[in-house]
Amino acid sequence: MSTDTQTVENQKMAIKDYAKYHRMHKIKWTAETISGMKMPEKRKLGELLSMVQQGDTIIITELSRLGRSMTMILNVLQALLDKGVKVIAIKEGYELGDNIQSKVLAFAFGLSAELERTLLSERTKLGLERARKKGKRIGRQLGEKPHRYKLTPYRAKIRRYLKEGRTVNSMADEFGVSWLTMKNFVTVNIKVKPLPKLTEEPKRHGHPTYRELEYFRTHK
DSSP states (O other): OOSSHHHHHHHHHHHHHHHHHTTOOSOOOOOOOSOTTSOGGGSHHHHHHHHOOTTOEEEESOGGGGOSSHHHHHHHHHHHHHTTOEEEETTTTEEESSSHHHHHHHHHHHHHHHHHHHHHHHHHHHHHHHHHHTTOOOSOOTTOOOSOOTTGGGHHHHHHHHHHTOOHHHHHHHHTOOHHHHHHHHHHHSOOOOOOOOSSOOOOSSSOOTTHHHHHHTOO
């Protein structure tokens, strides 16, 4: 179940009526009001997917409760069917499991998902083409530098850290960016002297070299 609290209660009532009519017992509820646009692993649905086992049955009021796109719904359904879990969608009247109807529907859903992706791609291309014809600039021009970096507001703080002898790696961890992003920001935005020639070959492990500190201590 999903969306707002009132809708959740309405869905719960419909599921209770269905379960009672079909004499289903030992019902466990999973309800959430978080947006269906989020990926399943970021919702309670993700917990449900990891918890269910072969032979279990999941009842929903309608398939749209599983996601907000056909692709997302198909992925969730496929994950459940692969685990041997039956899915019942009350509104559509579907009972999806290990049967011919389910396989046909899964195939149809797959075609729908592919069509959805194609149409979305085409709409995006048409939108960009219309924007270009109107003279709108799309994206950043080749070789153009961005006017603002994520780290720009922290320029003074980073400069102070450099004077204190902080390494690029430690600063990258603090500001939540990659080592390369931090190094590029320092190189472009904080003037430094050329890297002095090393007497030893630096280690090739993708992290700052052991002489990195001396490099950034020489900045102006």
